[in-house]
Amino acid sequence: MTLLNFKLLPGSSIFDQAVFAAIRAFMSGEFQPREPFPSVRTLAAELQIHPNTAHKVVQHLVREGWLEVHPGIGTVVAMPPKARPGERQRLLQREVEALVVEAKRLGVSMQDLVQAISREWNKLDQAREENG
Numbered sequence: 579m580t581l582l583n584f585k586l587l588p589g590s591s592i593f594d595q596a597v598f599a600a601i602r603a604f605m606s607g608e609f610q611p612r613e614p615f616p617s618v619r620t621l622a623a624e625l626q627i628h629p630n631t632a633h634k635v636v637q638h639l640v641r642e643g644w645l646e647v648h649p650g651i652g653t654v655v656a657m658p659p660k661a662r663p664g665e666r667q668r669l670l671q672r673e674v675e676a677l678v679v680e681a682k683r684l685g686v687s688m689q690d691l692v693q694a695i696s697r698e699w700n701k702l703d704q705a706r707e708e709n710g
Contacts, residue, residue, distance in 0.1 A: 592627050596635045599625070604644055604655060607706035615645055615653040 603609050615636070616624065622632035636653060639645040646656045681691045 593631055593634055593638075596621075596625055596627060596631065597638055600635065600639055601644060602702075605706075606702050607709035609655045611655050611657045613655045614651075615639075615655055617652070 600609075609615065615621075618629055618632045618636055621627075621636065622629040625632065627635075636645065640647060640653070643656055645653050647653050678691070686694075
């Protein structure tokens with residue numbers, strides 16, 4: 579599997595963008611649970627980022643529960659976590675707040691924001707179906 583559709587964008591850190599690219603790949607089904615995840619060296623080469631940044635990305639994804647490290651096997655995609663009641667909302671709240679703040683800053687209406695979210699949701703569902 580590859581994260582080659584990743585492109586650096588001005589305005590946010592390389593680390594944040596690489597984490598986002600990986601999570602998007604997990605959510606779209608490009609990477610399945612228990613599937614090997616690229617090594618730090620491979621990830622750095624594919625994303626054209628410094629190996630130290632790639633290492634930090636992998637460590638972050640491990641801490642967040644997206645990846646697991648198995649000695650002798652390597653890093654694999656984790657099984658989806660079973661969140662406690664309210665845990666998903668708590669985890670999502672920060673991201674939603676940041677999205678709403680940015681939308682308001684740009685003058686985007688709530689209706690346009692909801693439509694944009696719906697389009698992205700549908701694209702991920704379609705990608706998952708194509709990869710599943």
